[in-house]
Amino acid sequence: MSYKYQKLFEPMQIGNVTIKNRFAMAPMGPIGLGDAVGGFNQRGIDYYVERAKGGTGLIITGVCFVDNEVEPHEMPSTPSPTVNPVHFTRTAREMTERIHAYDAKVFLQLSAGFGRVAPPVNPDVQPVSASAIMNRWADIPCRALTKEEIRHIVKKFGEGAATAKNAGFDGIQIHAVHEGYLLDQFAISFFNNRTDEYGGSLENRLRFAREVLDEIKKTCGKDFVVTLRYSPKSFIKDWRVGGLPDEEFEEKGRDLPEGIETAKLLVQYGYDSLDVDVGCYDAWFWNHPPMYQKKGLYIPYAKAIKEVVNVPVICAGRMDNPDLALSALDDGACDMIGLGRPLLADADYVNKLRSGQIELIRPCLSCHEGCLGRMVHYGWLNCAVNPTCARERITELKPALKAKKIMIIGGGVAGCEAARxxxxxxxxxxxxxxxxxLGGNLIPGGMPDFKEDDHALATWYENTLKDLQVPVYFNVQITPDMVKAAKPDTVIVATGSTPNICILGNNDKVFTAEDVLLGRKNPGEQVVVLGGGLVGCELALWLRNNGKDVSIVEAEDSLLKLNAPLCFANSDMLLSLINYKKIKVYTDSKASRTTDQGVVIATKTGEQELKADSVVLAVGYSPENDLYNALKFEIEDIHLLGDARKVSNIMYAIWDAFEVASNI
Structure with missing residues (x-):
């Protein structure tokens, strides 16, 4: 039988390992998935098994440290095969055997450490690096590793890999000559100013990565597969400053010509596959691309490497569009598609694609709110649109003891998730x-081209509720009497929120962000956006991309201050784009009144008039809960969800709805 995406399901080889299709689960930090003695906890086991169950051919775990002496890591941190090898084997063996039951393969990602990119959380531990350079996050100097410490770490790689092999892993991925982690700090001359055999020439700077490979092959056998996570370009404009797409700048890190030569050497040394991305912690929005990056952003770099090496190349980076993935294979850019966050959003992505259920694949928003943002701030890996991610066992849905007739008022994400x-x-x-x-605030929010996946999520809910045969009634304004007349067993009120309005005198030129995004109002050519939160900043960027002259006026002393915690990759790129696109920003400022020419703002230095055809309000939302308040003493089983309960983000609208609906 012919199938459009059949090529994505052809088997392939990495070394002596046969993989059933062309999909790999890209490695993502397993924070919260390890236990206090270095094993996988039950959440971690279930999380990886669920992606194998969903059809993914190759599972690559997130980072597992081989060393806890040179660079100590707090426990429970991530799994580690060298802390307690017997316990690691016991927990990992359960995971690998279950993964193999689904005809999937699994590689353990082993790390030399973070080096300068480790957040300095312990003041008593000095960060390490290839040389005495500054930490990425704070003005704290790193100390250079000694040769004895390098040899210690290399030896630990061999021990860790041997334990992994015994635990049933099919291979190893080395973390990494990528993203500016410790091995990469040795490989990049910007970070490495050593004068011994680990510094200077490219071959010397790659010596650490070569010795790691040699040690694993010596310990586990030359046929044991070892792959490498690899970035052929760093996008470092300066210390802690990343270069933007299409921006002209001098590359301070690894540029593509050296990246190509490096790849040739790494394969010559014996690495069995290269898993390609680009970027560095100084340009974090490349390694962890937010929605402001285009889809398939790594494809040109993967292709440049594929053209010069004779081993399989894996390419991730917003590759969730199956047509894009197929074109990358057809074009010879890569041999395998890496899916990271898309497999958090939908563990069954691969099986749904294989069976032609593309419209039922839940989309990733590239928001980082549930995954990277939650990992950094709360120590757990999750997903904004998938409440079961890394909580598979504790969120398993149980059949209702008694089927109830449930009336849901509001078709935003909270109402849709509850209905599902x-x-x-x-x-x-x-x-x-x-x-x-359906979709609520996803509809205006998804109008900018870089927010297209908001609309994709709204469409997914439409398709999913249709597939489940859930009745949906449109253009209906529900009143309290209508609810009481329907006599439902349970009522869920998810009526959303309304934009806050400022009275600025002549409001003929004052519009809400929603009015402008939906095209109900024409903002003109000169636009002042009131509010420098996420909505205001994204609106300003969209308007600027469409040729408007845009200013942002924010009452706080910085942009995005009221949207914390945002993932640094997202906030850093958005703020960098605002600066790069020359969007004018006025902080510590408030609009006081409109004028014939524009709007007057009050700043710390006095009043200032800004020319404007329109003033667009992005000053927050207020819950729309009148219906709930009218019914809360009339209906025994009634729930308030989404923005109607508390104005928040997409994640909490979905998560709260899942929680409540799971227990009705």
Whole structure:
């Protein structure tokens, strides 16, 4: 049988390992998935097994440290095969055997350490690096590793790999001559000013990575597969400053010509595959691309490497569009597609694609709120749009003891998620939406081209509720009397929020962000955006991309201050783009009144008039909970969800709805 995406499901070889299809789970930090003595906890085991169950051919775990002496790591941190090898084997063996049951393969990602990019959380431990350079996050000097410490780490790689092999792993991925981690700090001359055999020439700077490979092959046998996570270009404009797409700058890190020569050497040394991305912690929005980066952003770099090496090349980086993935294979850019966050959003991505259920693949928003942002701030890996990610066992849906008729008022993400979960559990939900489509704030929010996946999520809910045969009624304004007349067993009020309005005198030129995004109002050519939170900044960027002269006025002393915690990759790129696109920014400022020419703002230095055809409000939202307040003493089983309960983000609208709907 012919199938459009059949090539994505052809088997392939990495070394002596046969993989059933062309999909790999890209390595992502397993924070929260390890236990106090270096093993995988049950969450971690279930998390990886679920992606194998979903059809992914190769599972690559997140980073596991081989050394805890030269660079100590707090436990529980991530799994480590060298802390307690017997315990690691015991927990990992359960995972690898379950993964193999689904005809998937699994590689353990082993790390030499973070070096200068490790957050300095312990003041008593000086960060390390190839040389005495500054830490990425603070003005703290690193100390250079001694040769004895390098040899110690190399030996630990051999021990860790041997334990991994015994635990049933099919191979190793080395973390990494990529993203500016410790091995990369040795490999990049910008970071490495050593004068011994580990510094100077390219071959010397790669010596550490070569010795790691040699030690593993010596310990585990030459046929044991060892792959490498590799960045052929760093995008470092300066210390702690990354270069933007299409920006002209002098590369301070590894540029592509050296990246190509490096790749040739690494393969010559014996690495069995290269897993390609680009970027560095100084340009974090390349390694962890937010929605402001285009899809498939690593493809040109993977192709440049594929053209000069004779081993399989893996390419990740917003590769969730199957047409894009297929074109990358057809064009010879890579041999395998890496899916990271898309497999957090939908563990069944591969099986759904194989069976032609593309419209039921839940999209990743590239928001980083549930994954990287949550890892950094709370120590757990999760997903904004998938509440079960890394919580598979504790969020397993249980059938309803008694099927109930449930009335859901509001078709935003909270109402849709509640309806989905309730239907899966055997209840009979019905959704009533006052507008003409599902999605709520996803619809205006998804209007900028870089937010296209917001609309994709709204469409996914439409397709999913249709697949579940959940009745949805549009253009219906529900009143308290209508609810009481329907006599539902349970009521869920998810009526969303309304934009906050400022009275600035002549409001003929004052519009809401929603009005402008949806095209209901023409903002003109000169636009002042009031509010420098996420909505205001993204609106300003979109307007600027469309040729408008844009200013942002923010009452706080910096942009994005009220949206914490945002993932640094997202906030850093958004702020860099605002600066690069020459969007004018006025902080510590408030609009006081409109004028014929524009708007007057009050700043620390006095009043200032800004020319403007329009003033667009992005000053927050207020819960729309009148219906709930009218019913809360009338309906026994009633719940308030989403922005109607508390104005927040997409993640908490979905998560809260999942939690409540799971227990009705």
């Amino acid at each position: 979960v309730l239907s899966l559990r055997g209840h009979f939900p019905e959704v009533y939406e006052k507008g003409d489509r």
